[in-house]
Amino acid sequence: MATRRNPTARQARMGTELRKLREAAGLKATEAAALLGVNSAQMSQIEAGVAGVSEERVRRMASHYACVDIELIDALAAWATDRTRGWWEEYRGSLPTSFLDLSELEHHTTYRRDVEFLHVPGLLQTEDYAHGVFSHRVPELPHSEVALRVEHRMRRRGIIEGTRSVPYEAVVHEAALRIRVGDRATSRAQLKRILELSEARHVTVRVIPFDLDRFTDAGSAMVYAGGAVPQLDTVVRDAPYGSAFVDSEAQLGSFRTLFRRVEGVSLDPARSRDFIHRLTKEL
Numbered sequence: 001m002a003t004r005r006n007p008t009a010r011q012a013r014m015g016t017e018l019r020k021l022r023e024a025a026g027l028k029a030t031e032a033a034a035l036l037g038v039n040s041a042q043m044s045q046i047e048a049g050v051a052g053v054s055e056e057r058v059r060r061m062a063s064h065y066a067c068v069d070i071e072l073i074d075a076l077a078a079w080a081t082d083r084t085r086g087w088w089e090e091y092r093g094s095l096p097t098s099f100l101d102l103s104e105l106e107h108h109t110t111y112r113r114d115v116e117f118l119h120v121p122g123l124l125q126t127e128d129y130a131h132g133v134f135s136h137r138v139p140e141l142p143h144s145e146v147a148l149r150v151e152h153r154m155r156r157r158g159i160i161e162g163t164r165s166v167p168y169e170a171v172v173h174e175a176a177l178r179i180r181v182g183d184r185a186t187s188r189a190q191l192k193r194i195l196e197l198s199e200a201r202h203v204t205v206r207v208i209p210f211d212l213d214r215f216t217d218a219g220s221a222m223v224y225a226g227g228a229v230p231q232l233d234t235v236v237r238d239a240p241y242g243s244a245f246v247d248s249e250a251q252l253g254s255f256r257t258l259f260r261r262v263e264g265v266s267l268d269p270a271r272s273r274d275f276i277h278r279l280t281k282e283l
Contacts, residue, residue: 009101009245010108012049014079016247017232018061019047025065035064055080075228082108087155094148098243102223103152105234105245106159111166111226115262117173117218119181120190123157124170124197124205129190130154132181160203169204171262173218177207177279188283191276198273206266207275215265220258 007015022032033043036057045051053061055077062073088103106112114121120129127150134141134149141149160168177194180187198205208215223236235246235255246252267275 006097007049008097008104010079010104011052013232013234013245013247014053014076015047015049017076018053018058021062021065021067022047025067027065032061032064036060053080069229069231071229072231075232078228088152091148091152095145095152099149099152101245102236102243103156105225105236106156108227109159109166109225110228112159112168113222113224113226113259114168114170114172115220115222115224115259116170116176117221118179119176120194121170121172121223122153123160123168124194125153126186126190126193127154128186129181132186136181160197160200165200165202167202169206169263171206171208171259171266173208174210174275177276184283188280191280191283195273195276195280198269198276204269205272205276206263206269207272208262208266209275212265217258217262220262222255222258224255224259 022029027035029043029047030040033040036043038046042051046053058077058080059073062076067073084104084107086104086107088100088107092100112123114123119125119133122130125133130150130153131146134146158164159166172194177191181190194205197203221238225234225236227233230252231249233247233252235252237244237246246255266272
């Protein structure tokens with residue numbers, strides 16, 4: 001059983017889900033290892049995502065763990081057989097691992113929801129806007145890395161602009177639309193780009209205006225990526241040294257509730273488009 005030095009977030013998640021199934025069955029790792037005919041060290045490697053696992057072994061584990069959720073088992077089995085090495089691998093060793101993990105997550109997502117308060121969501125950003133975001137990091141990034149990050153972000157847009165085009169919803173605060181990351185022309189082009197994308201049937205953009213009373217969810221910025229089944233959903237949040245991937249059932253439930261709440265207080269898509277159009281004319 002070959003081991004990985006640095007498992008991706010997706011590979012680590014696979015191990016986590018298998019551990020959750022074992023714990024739900026009330027089995028210790030040593031007991032599960034005995035049922036599978038492996039030693040404790042191998043079991044630990046599987047659950048840490050350090051060692052790969054076959055579809056056959058996933059189904060054996062599910063059987064031993066008395067898991068009857070067929071959709072979840074099938075989804076995990078599909079993960080086990082997926083050997084995709086996507087376009088993001090071109091950036092391995094050049095960009096932080098969290099960038100690649102996010103790209104891989106997006107590649108497999110079934111739908112995407114964003115909530116942003118200070119910046120336009122990454123998937124909606126123009127090249128100039130993204131360049132402005134990455135150029136003002138402290139400490140400053142080398143020009144070559146800024147260029148790589150912008151290029152990577154532009155390629156990520158393929159999940160809503162390409163042939164696959166997953167359903168996408170974004171709730172954006174007025175502050176993010178008004179803050180000028182670049183100059184006036186960059187801001188105008190960015191707003192126009194949002195309007196263009198929102199014309200697609202699979203893209204929905206909603207705006208939370210400044211004049212909303214009693215709004216207390218300004219700390220709820222998030223990226224919500226839908227999995228093949230709800231248990232495999234993932235929330236991505238910005239952290240001081242990269243992105244934090246959240247996948248516990250309780251936290252996912254909280255973020256689903258938060259999204260419904262901010263969606264409920266935002267303007268509907270038609271009014272949001274009118275709102276963005278007015279902002280564009282002001283520039």
